[in-house]
Amino acid sequence: MVESTRIYLSNITVELKYALVHEWLTPKAKGGSELVVQEILKYIDAELYALIDFQSTNPDSYLYKRTIGTTFLQHFPLARNGVQKYLPLLPIAIEQLDLRPYDVILSSSHAVAKGILTSPHQLHICYCHTPMRYAWDLTWDYLEGDRKGQGISGIVTRYILHRLRQWDVTSANRVDYFIANSHHTARRIWRCYRREAKVIYPPVNIDRFQKLTIQRSQKSDFYLTVCRLVSYKKIALIVQAFNKLQKPLIVIGEGSQIKQIRALAQSNVRILGWQPHSVVEEYMAKAKAFVYAACEDFGIALVEAQACGTPVIAYQQGGASETVRDIRDCTQTGTGLLFAEQTVNAIVEAVETFEKYQSQISMEQCYLQASKFSPTIFKKSYLEFIDQCGQEFSLKLKFKSKQLSQTQQI
Incomplete structure (x- = not known):
């Protein structure tokens, strides 16, 4: 119309x-x-x-x-x-x-x-x-x-x-x-x-995620990141952090750095390359948390993850500070956790801190936050x-x- x-x-x-x-x-x-x-x-x-x-x-x-x-x-x-x-x-x-x-x-x-x-x-x-x-x-x-x-x-x-x-x-x-x-x-x-x-x-077309959110009352034991594999997205930092943490991470995306990322990844990190929307949505709905280290002007993937009821761990600069509510500051309405530096240690610390607060973040709050967009x-x-x-x-x-x-x- x-x-x-x-x-x-x-x-x-x-x-x-x-x-x-x-x-x-x-x-x-x-x-x-x-x-x-x-x-x-x-x-x-x-x-x-x-x-x-x-x-x-x-x-x-x-x-x-x-x-x-x-x-x-x-x-x-x-x-x-x-x-x-x-x-x-x-x-x-x-x-x-x-x-x-x-x-x-x-x-x-x-x-x-x-x-x-x-x-x-x-x-x-x-x-x-x-x-x-x-x-x-x-x-x-x-x-x-x-x-x-x-x-x-x-x-x-x-x-x-x-x-x-x-x-x-x-x-x-x-x-x-x-x-x-x-x-x-x-x-x-x-x-x-x-x-x-x-x-x-x-x-952000959040309605397509609502059914997945309702279906996935339980999360799987892996973290997820989805984006183009180019330098400013800082995927190498995320992979290095999870190598250090030895926690399961799934990386979805393609780009000029894919060979470098594959070479960095240890056995706990899976690089899936490009995947269709249906596969990305399924992983987003199952993930324990969505991890992002780039400084984005908005960051639509962060909102999509929350629309799936999935918490977000993200670099606090850029759009993330406007779309993700840090559980340490918003104890009732938190949807994730923000970290201050684009470094391996900052990501490691953020993931470890997230696991302490994870039980306080509800899928409903994540979806409500996403609905604002x-x-x-x-x-x-x-x-x-x-x-x-x-x-x-x-x-x-x-x-x-x-x-x-x-x-x-x-």
Whole structure:
């Protein structure tokens, strides 16, 4: 049902034309940002644009046979596997999207989507999942973990990232209103762009976990972590900690570090690689606790674990501090335990402390905490903010038009 396609000015109803811009749409891109796009399209009749699109031809995608506008990167070699390899071209590509026919531009941005070009009469609202992480917070991880960060190529890469940061700040000025997916992200938006952002948590489909939560009144004796196996996720630290603890750990995910992780893992740690949703959900429901050591802007997996009635042990920075309630601080409503440092010893201590408090954490409290991030709450907050922005923007246009008229009369 389309619910936000018009505004009201005096007694006149004005139908609006919406565009929704996202970075890339590929079978491998199935994170929180893609869930936000899917949710928005359920209730806003927007035409969709992206740098590349390989989902409209994918029979398994909800975007199958949908008309999606793309850029010249669509035809580049190996684009289907991601356009990060064409990083210097991303700002140029996103600026080639012609969005002149639209009244309202909605962008879902974790890299360059917010950089689309708009006209003064167009309202641009950006849902920012994160300022471009490899250009800001993860610059050093990006340089150290890639051969392109070394030698002569390292100098070139540093220059590209420098120019990318300049463009990123400039393009932030093209946004009329920012939405952040957490208070942590809102602080990063302020630090990078000096722009305020409204916090609206992303939608988590918690209903699909409710049946599992009811069925699993007893937990199994293993810990679980699920994520992409890349450096900033800190999976190596978790594996090393459980090697030291000699407690059972299951790791689900794939990524560039999978060989390194397999080499680290002792017999008590099982690396399952990629698994379908049904398998991930089953392990989440059975796990004694979900362990996470990355600093995430939101961290949708932490909420999904709690929706399964599973406590979370997580690094306290980032979104985790907003989605997980530490049992030591919230004795009646605790849903897990937070640790202060991304170190092996901190994880070991956190797991040992968790086992002392485990009996005080209920599955019901975990599910209740997760329910605060439901699609219904996202829908209400998002639509209300879109309407508010529309009204404010319309008033600004009318005021500026009146000022111009008065100036011309003088």
